[in-house]
Each structure stands twice: as C-alpha cells, then as structure tokens.
Amino acid sequence: MTKKQQTAARSADVARLAGVSRSAVSRTFTEGAYVSDETRRKVLEAARMLNYSPNAIARSLSKRATGLVGIIAADLYNPVHAQMLEAMSRSLQARGFGIVLLVPDTSNFDEFIPRLLSYQVDAVITTVATLDTHLPLAAVQTGRPVVMMQQILGANVLNSVSSDDYGGGHAAGTLLCETGHRRIAYISGRSDTANNRDRERGLRDALAAHGLAVYAQANGLFTHEGAMTATRQLLSLSPRPDAIFCANDLMALAALQVSRGEFGMAVPDDLAIVGYDNSAPSMWSWPALTSVGPDMAEMVSLTVDMVVRKIATGDATVEHQVVPVRMVERQTTRERPTA
Amino acid sequence: MTKKQQTAARSADVARLAGVSRSAVSRTFTEGAYVSDETRRKVLEAARMLNYSPNAIARSLSKRATGLVGIIAADLYNPVHAQMLEAMSRSLQARGFGIVLLVPDTSNFDEFIPRLLSYQVDAVITTVATLDTHLPLAAVQTGRPVVMMQQILGANVLNSVSSDDYGGGHAAGTLLCETGHRRIAYISGRSDTANNRDRERGLRDALAAHGLAVYAQANGLFTHEGAMTATRQLLSLSPRPDAIFCANDLMALAALQVSRGEFGMAVPDDLAIVGYDNSAPSMWSWPALTSVGPDMAEMVSLTVDMVVRKIATGDATVEHQVVPVRMVERQTTRERPTA
Known part of the structure; x- marks a missing residue:
C-alpha cells in the first residue's frame, strides 16, 4: 500500500469514528477550508484517538516556514506569567x-484570529490559563502546532504542558494538616479554569486523608483585589480559620496583608498561609510566603522541545505533558515536626 | 490559477459573505485605511469563517512596511517592566x-543586531533602562525609528520618552523631610543608569533645600537581593537611618522585609520607606508601599504616538519627551502634618 493510500485509509477511519464525511476530515486539516465548529471538534477528537495526522509531507511542501513562533500572553502584572514569557522567549x-x-x-x-494567521507563525504557544478556549482552538485552524502552557477546560484537543495542579493542591493540604491545622480554608481562583479545579481537588483529597473537610471557601478570582475581599469573608467566621491555602501567590499576598494589617493576626502563629506558583513575589513579602509550584525551567524546556519537534515533523498527534511540582516552605507556615 | 488570483478570489469570497465591497475588505486589512466599525466587524467575522487572512509578508513587500514593531524587553520579573510591556503591546x-x-x-x-534587521520591523521600542547602549545604538543603524522608554546614559542621539526621574527623587526627598526625618538614607540602583543618576540628584537637592545631606547610601543594583544586603548595611549604622528612599519598588520591598523581619523595626514609626515606580507590588505588601512613579498610560501613549508619526513621516529628528511623576502615599510613610 502506498503512502497515499495509507493516508486515505486512515482518513476514512477518522471519518467513521467522528461520524462525518471524508471530505469533512480533509477540510478540517486544510487551511482555508470551511468546516463547522462541531464537525471540527468531532474530527480532531477522533484524529487524536486514532493517532491520525494528515499527510505531513504534502503539508510541509506548501508550508513556508517563517522562523517565527507566536506567543499569546496576558496578565503580565502577575509575575509568574511575566517570568514564563521571559523564560520562553x-x-x-x-x-x-x-x-x-x-x-x-x-x-x-x-x-486576533486573522491577525495570527497573517503573521504566518510556525507555531503558537499560549502562556495563560484564563484564556477563553476560543482563541487557542482558532489557532489550531492555522494548521500550525499549538501548545498551551496549561490545561484549558474543554480544550483537550490541544497540546499542553501543564504542572501537576492536583499534586500541588494535595501537597499544600498535606503540609497544613501535618503542621497541626484543623480549620483549613481555601481561596479559589476562577472556577472556569482547570488550574483551580485540580488544585482544589488535590486539597480536598489531602484533607480527607486526614479526616478533614475544607473549613470554608471563597473565590478570589486569581486577583489580589478579589482575594482581599475573600480573606475578609473567611476571617469574619467564628471561629476563624487557622490556615488558608490560596490558588496563586498574588492571592496569598492579599491574605497576608488582610490577616496582619486588618485583623492583627500573627502569621504563621495564628494563621498559616500557603500560596501557589512559587513566583518571585513569594520571596518579597515578610514573612516570606510558603508556596507550591512547578519547575518553570522544565515547563519551558518541554514546551520548546515539543514545538520544535512538531514544526520539524508535522506531527499532529495531541500530547499532554505534566510537570511535577515542589513545595517551598518559607515563613508563613510552621515547621513540620521531626519524626 | 496563480497565487495572486487565488488571493483575489478569496478576498471576493470574504466580501460576498460579509455583504460588503472588495474595497472594504482591502481597507479592513490595510493599516491606516478608514472603515466603519460595523463593516470591520462584518469583514473580520467573514474572514474568520472562511479562514481568510491577507498575506502580511507579501503585503509588506509591496508597501516596504511590515506593520511590525520590535520591542526590546528584559527583567520581566520586575512587574514594572512587565506591566509596561503589556500596556505597550x-x-x-x-x-x-x-x-x-x-x-x-x-x-x-x-x-541580536542581524536578527533585528532580518525581521524588517518598522520601528524599535526599548522598555528597559539597564540595557547596554550598544543595542539601541545598533538598532538606529537599521534606519528605522528607535524610541527608548527612558534615557540611557551616553545615548542622547536616540529618541526617548522618559519619566521625570529628577522630579521623582526630589518628591521623595521632600516628603521624607516634611514628615520629620533627619537621617535619610538612599538605596541606589545601578550607577551606570540615567534613572539612578537623576533620582539621586533630585533626592540630594530636596534634602539640601531642608539643610540636610544624604545620611548614608548603599547600592542595591535595582535588585531585591542586592537591596537586602544594602539594607543590612544601612541598618547596622549607629544611629540607624530613620528613613530610606529606594530607587525602585523591588528594593523598597527588600528594605521592608529586612527592617521588620531581621531588625524588628516598626514601619513607618521607626523607619519610613519610599519606593520608586508605583508598580503593582507597591500595593501587595503590608504595610503597603509609598512610591513615586510616572503615569504609565501616558508614557505608553506618547511613545506610540511618536513611533507612529516617525514611521509615517520618516522624520529623523531626535526627540526627548519627559512625563511627570506623582507621589502615591500609602502606609510606609507618616502622614504629612496639615498646615
């Protein structure tokens, strides 16, 4: 069987699994061809399940590489995003x-979509988790590799390099339980993000393993300002929480400000605080913030390797890589008792 | 069908789907051409549905303009640089x-120099002060407008939009004198930068106007870590300074950490601290940081106006614009006595 026949046969498999025509499969992988969002979704999911990639050689012949990679970034006031952008660049x-x-x-x-197309980038990388899924999904339509530096809910058809958010939430919960806390509150991030969902799930499982549930929860929306309000809500409870885990460092800094400045609490004696991201600001506060986060250099390295490989080979299989996290204990948590 | 015909045909498809003229499609994708918001919206929607994008690189060949601006950025761990990059973008x-x-x-x-040339950007903007002068000077050789978002020592041949660093240093010194401080120390930034030189000059002149000199000085190199060491040096003096002005916010956060965490001082009662930049982190600490800094939106607006004008006119005269600063008093300084 020739290469062409092989491809045709596999394209038919994708069409059958997706429940669409072969022409719809072809159009999904052809730049400029029209296909409905629903059909595209079915085709990309079927293609992923079958490990199908359209004829890379034919595509590469028509492809003129520009040596440019598009980076979609936002929320650079949060140093973790800015640091990621700089390291990636x-x-x-x-x-x-x-x-x-x-x-x-x-x-x-x-x-942005016509703009993105017009630059003819060889690949697209997104560095923020709070993006609408529309944009990265549209980027896929360029036929270029798209890699997200996180999982985005409902976008499993896109390549991702994410950190182990579940493991991070679990590590935070475990640390707080092991240092003797019983009323552990959670300041969540935006509820429409996989980051928040997985960090919260990890926290809940760690607490359950110690016979605890989350004492109270408020949504800080991943922003400093949102977390100021959330902290005031949580500290108005009676009895107050004795620990707060925050879904990012900016929110943990807000919890630190409000608990000390407005409620006169001692940290970590009255209240332990754990942040997430292990970003530069976790080292700028006094007391310095205990935080859990990924190895940023490793995330960047895996992402760049994936992008370079996919540009070179035209490999269109969807990949998900998960980078482990580490807990960095600073001054907002008590020392763990030695065994 | 030739490539050119193909493109034309696709532009016609967009026009038909959008229900507008081909000229309206062309104008939508031409910089500086007028098109109503409603028409633009229709064209962009049709372009998206048809996966149509004008070939930016091909267009640039005929216009001798790429529609691309190069931004040289660095030190994004410092939120003031990251915020500037985002606002500029x-x-x-x-x-x-x-x-x-x-x-x-x-x-x-x-x-970087051949690389910068190879992208054929229409203009170059630099957002960091600590650059070697070599790079922006080399950028000038591209024959494109180069605008620096600060003055760089020895590079007066380059356009600049900078903040009033002298005025900022003067305002910090004046505030500290007027709130009753007599032993005012300075944590400087890198001594090879115009930022540091002018902030320090403003501080010294303000103190002199109140019959004071700088009590002590240490170089924090604009970094958080450098300022930890500098603060330890200054607070080891006897008697200790009663105020510290720091040449950026990151260094002021370090002064806050060390004075409270290591020396047990109360801020602002034992020690007043003033930062520079009025960046996001000045709001994240407790107590929140008093800081002087420029109106970032104004700096961005002036820079973009200058770049756009110079691209359009080819005007090669060198311009320097200076944006005024404002003092934002938060919690690390005492209230000024009312007159």
Whole structure:
C-alpha cells in the first residue's frame, strides 16, 4: 500500500469514528477550508484517538516556514506569567526562533484570529490559563502546532504542558494538616479554569486523608483585589480559620496583608498561609510566603522541545505533558515536626 | 490559477459573505485605511469563517512596511517592566501593529543586531533602562525609528520618552523631610543608569533645600537581593537611618522585609520607606508601599504616538519627551502634618 493510500485509509477511519464525511476530515486539516465548529471538534477528537495526522509531507511542501513562533500572553502584572514569557522567549531565541507577541483583550478575540494567521507563525504557544478556549482552538485552524502552557477546560484537543495542579493542591493540604491545622480554608481562583479545579481537588483529597473537610471557601478570582475581599469573608467566621491555602501567590499576598494589617493576626502563629506558583513575589513579602509550584525551567524546556519537534515533523498527534511540582516552605507556615 | 488570483478570489469570497465591497475588505486589512466599525466587524467575522487572512509578508513587500514593531524587553520579573510591556503591546495592537519581542541576554547583543534587521520591523521600542547602549545604538543603524522608554546614559542621539526621574527623587526627598526625618538614607540602583543618576540628584537637592545631606547610601543594583544586603548595611549604622528612599519598588520591598523581619523595626514609626515606580507590588505588601512613579498610560501613549508619526513621516529628528511623576502615599510613610 502506498503512502497515499495509507493516508486515505486512515482518513476514512477518522471519518467513521467522528461520524462525518471524508471530505469533512480533509477540510478540517486544510487551511482555508470551511468546516463547522462541531464537525471540527468531532474530527480532531477522533484524529487524536486514532493517532491520525494528515499527510505531513504534502503539508510541509506548501508550508513556508517563517522562523517565527507566536506567543499569546496576558496578565503580565502577575509575575509568574511575566517570568514564563521571559523564560520562553529566551529559550525560543536560543533555538533561533523569533517571537511574535500577542496580548489579547477578552473583547477582541475575533480580530486576533486573522491577525495570527497573517503573521504566518510556525507555531503558537499560549502562556495563560484564563484564556477563553476560543482563541487557542482558532489557532489550531492555522494548521500550525499549538501548545498551551496549561490545561484549558474543554480544550483537550490541544497540546499542553501543564504542572501537576492536583499534586500541588494535595501537597499544600498535606503540609497544613501535618503542621497541626484543623480549620483549613481555601481561596479559589476562577472556577472556569482547570488550574483551580485540580488544585482544589488535590486539597480536598489531602484533607480527607486526614479526616478533614475544607473549613470554608471563597473565590478570589486569581486577583489580589478579589482575594482581599475573600480573606475578609473567611476571617469574619467564628471561629476563624487557622490556615488558608490560596490558588496563586498574588492571592496569598492579599491574605497576608488582610490577616496582619486588618485583623492583627500573627502569621504563621495564628494563621498559616500557603500560596501557589512559587513566583518571585513569594520571596518579597515578610514573612516570606510558603508556596507550591512547578519547575518553570522544565515547563519551558518541554514546551520548546515539543514545538520544535512538531514544526520539524508535522506531527499532529495531541500530547499532554505534566510537570511535577515542589513545595517551598518559607515563613508563613510552621515547621513540620521531626519524626 | 496563480497565487495572486487565488488571493483575489478569496478576498471576493470574504466580501460576498460579509455583504460588503472588495474595497472594504482591502481597507479592513490595510493599516491606516478608514472603515466603519460595523463593516470591520462584518469583514473580520467573514474572514474568520472562511479562514481568510491577507498575506502580511507579501503585503509588506509591496508597501516596504511590515506593520511590525520590535520591542526590546528584559527583567520581566520586575512587574514594572512587565506591566509596561503589556500596556505597550495592547496599545500598538490597537493601532494595527504586530509585535516582535526581543529579550536580549547581555551575552548575545551581537547576535541580536542581524536578527533585528532580518525581521524588517518598522520601528524599535526599548522598555528597559539597564540595557547596554550598544543595542539601541545598533538598532538606529537599521534606519528605522528607535524610541527608548527612558534615557540611557551616553545615548542622547536616540529618541526617548522618559519619566521625570529628577522630579521623582526630589518628591521623595521632600516628603521624607516634611514628615520629620533627619537621617535619610538612599538605596541606589545601578550607577551606570540615567534613572539612578537623576533620582539621586533630585533626592540630594530636596534634602539640601531642608539643610540636610544624604545620611548614608548603599547600592542595591535595582535588585531585591542586592537591596537586602544594602539594607543590612544601612541598618547596622549607629544611629540607624530613620528613613530610606529606594530607587525602585523591588528594593523598597527588600528594605521592608529586612527592617521588620531581621531588625524588628516598626514601619513607618521607626523607619519610613519610599519606593520608586508605583508598580503593582507597591500595593501587595503590608504595610503597603509609598512610591513615586510616572503615569504609565501616558508614557505608553506618547511613545506610540511618536513611533507612529516617525514611521509615517520618516522624520529623523531626535526627540526627548519627559512625563511627570506623582507621589502615591500609602502606609510606609507618616502622614504629612496639615498646615
């Protein structure tokens, strides 16, 4: 069987599994061809399950590589996103790529898609978790590799390099239980993100393993301001929580400000605080913040490797890589008792 | 069908689907061309549905303009630089430009110059003050407008939009004198920067106007870590300073950590602290940081206006614009006595 026949046969498999026509499969993988969102979703999911990639050689013939990678970034006031952007940029530059930076407004996603196409980037990397799924899914339509530096809910058809959010939440819960806390509260991030969902699930499982449930919970929306309000709510309870786990460092800094400045609490004696991201600001506060987070260099390295490989080979299989996290104990938690 | 015909045909498809003229489609994708919001919306929606994108690189060949602006950024762990990059990117995007991001390593400046040329950007903007002058000076050789978001020592041949560093240093000194401090220390930034030179000069002049000199000085190199060491040096003096002005917010956060955490001092009662930049982290600490800094939106607006004008007119005169600063008094300084 020739290469062409093989591809045709496999394309038919995808069509059958997706419940669509072969032409719809072809159109899904052809730049400029129209296909409905629903059909595209079915095809991409079937393609992923069958490990199907359209004829890479034919595509590469028509592909003119520009040596440019698009990075979609946002929320750079949060240093963890800015640090990720800088590390990613340096790494891509070291591999000879140029960077086209795109900073979407939630209001203008639609303008971004033709723009993204017009730059003819060889690949697209997204560095923020709070994106609408529309944009990365649209980026897939460019036919170029798209890698997300996190899982986005409902976008499993996209490549991702994410951190072990479940493991991170679990580590935070375990630390707080092992240092003797019984009323452990949670300040959540945006509830429409996989980050928040998985961190919370890890926390709950760790507490359950110690016979505890989450004492109270408030949504800080991943912002400093949101967490100021959330902390005030949690500390108005009677009795107050004796520990707060926050779904990112910015929110943990807000919890630190409010608990000390407004409620006069001693940290960690009256209240332990654990953040998430292990970003630069966790080292800037006094007391310095205990935080759990991924190895950023490892995330960047895996992402760049994946992008370079997919550009070179045209490999269209969808991959998910998960980077382990580590707990960095600083001054907002008590020392663990030695065994 | 030739490539050109194909493109034309696809532009006609977009026009038909959007229910507008081909000229309206063309104008939507041409920088500076007028098109109503409603027409633009229809065209972009049709373009998205048809996966149509004008070929930006091909267009640039005929216009001798790429619609790309190069931004040279670095030190994004410092939120003031990251916020500046985000604001600048959004503003350029709103004006129809794409952004090529360059994050130089001090070790590879020479590689950056041919790279910068190869992207054929229409202009270059630098957002960091600590750059070697070599890179922006080399950028000038591209014949494109180069605008620096600060003054760089020895580079007066380059356009700049900077903040009033002298005025900022003067305002910090004046505030500390007026709130009754007599032993005012300075944690400087890198001594090879105009930022540091002008902030220090403003501080000294303000103190002199109150019959004071700088009590003591240590170099924090604009870094958090450098300022931890600098603060320890200053607080080991006898008697201790009763106020510290720091040449950026990161260093002021370090002064806050060390004075409270290591020396047990009360801020602002035992020690007042003033930062510089009025960046996001000045709001994240407890007590929140008093800080002086420029209106970032104004700096971005002036820079983009200058870049757009110079691209359009080819005007090669060198311009320097200076944006005023404002003092934001938070919790690390005492209230000024009312007159």
